[in-house]
Amino acid sequence: MTQTLLSAQHITRRFGGLTAIDNVSLELKRGAVHAVIGTNGAGKSTLVSVLSGELAPNEGTIHMNQQNITDWPQPRRARAGLGRSYQRTTIFPSLTVHENCRLTAQANHQHFWSWTPTSRCLKSNEAADRALELAGLSGFGDQIAGLLSHGGKRQLEIAMSLSTHPSVLLLDEPLAGMGSEETDRMLNLLASLKSEHAILLVEHDMDAVFRISDEITVMVNGAVIAHGDPASIKANPLVQTAYLGDDE
Numbered sequence: 001m002t003q004t005l006l007s008a009q010h011i012t013r014r015f016g017g018l019t020a021i022d023n024v025s026l027e028l029k030r031g032a033v034h035a036v037i038g039t040n041g042a043g044k045s046t047l048v049s050v051l052s053g054e055l056a057p058n059e060g061t062i063h064m065n066q067q068n069i070t071d072w073p074q075p076r077r078a079r080a081g082l083g084r085s086y087q088r089t090t091i092f093p094s095l096t097v098h099e100n101c102r103l104t105a106q107a108n109h110q111h112f113w114s115w116t117p118t119s120r121c122l123k124s125n126e127a128a129d130r131a132l133e134l135a136g137l138s139g140f141g142d143q144i145a146g147l148l149s150h151g152g153k154r155q156l157e158i159a160m161s162l163s164t165h166p167s168v169l170l171l172d173e174p175l176a177g178m179g180s181e182e183t184d185r186m187l188n189l190l191a192s193l194k195s196e197h198a199i200l201l202v203e204h205d206m207d208a209v210f211r212i213s214d215e216i217t218v219m220v221n222g223a224v225i226a227h228g229d230p231a232s233i234k235a236n237p238l239v240q241t242a243y244l245g246d247d248e
Helices: 044-052 074-079 097-108 122-134 150-162 180-193 206-212 230-235 237-244
Strands: 004-015 018-029 032-037 059-064 082-085 168-172 198-202 215-220 223-228
Touching: 004 044, 004 198, 018 032, 018 044, 018 059, 018 198, 018 223, 032 044, 032 206, 044 082, 044 168, 044 198, 074 082, 074 097, 082 150, 097 122, 097 150, 122 150, 150 168, 150 180, 180 198, 180 206, 206 230, 215 230, 215 237, 223 230, 223 237, 230 237
Parallel strands: 032 198, 032 215, 082 168, 168 198
Antiparallel strands: 004 018, 004 059, 215 223
16 A cells, blocks of 8 residues: 655645645655646745745645644754755755765764764764665765766755655756756666655656656646646646647
8 A cells, every 4th residue: 555655735825915836735655756747837846845844834734644744844844754855956066975965964863962073973974875875876975066967966966865864855856957868867766766755756857757757746827737647647638738738
């Protein structure tokens, strides 16, 4: 039986008179990639920010592992197993790849009264090594992060999330700016991760979305107009008209 790790019910978020998210509900399940698609301004990134705790909803509830986390701040959600990436690359470019992951791992292995340098924290270093292996970067630990390729930097962002042992990953346009080879590598990474994680993918590359997704939610003007498997989304006339383009 597929386990729902995160669910959102009737989420609404307003900015003054603008409703950015309008009564949106969805479930993220272990073993599945759930894509959220829509044109610019559809509310996709705002939804990710609400789910991660960066923004509070005006209405609705969010549950993670059957706990109501609607009022939890972002750091508490992260410690509970919620990881996310951003549209823009957010790494420490002057540090090594391994140091980037070790720093994020330290959030789960804090020692407030210790004379031992954090660089020697065994648990943080082990978590960083594991995350780099999962992300396909185990051979790049000593490389300066800023010298990685664009795709490598996006892989590192996911590795940094993995170093905190998340069960849910919220990925905001991880394929942006990638060539075909880097896209293939990222899709293979997501496929390898989904058995142990629930993954939400916000993405504009429709070929990639239909290749990797198990479920797709389509948003227009902050509201959901369709939800289903890739085949049903492709065939949905509302989606064809509003987003994919009507061929007729």
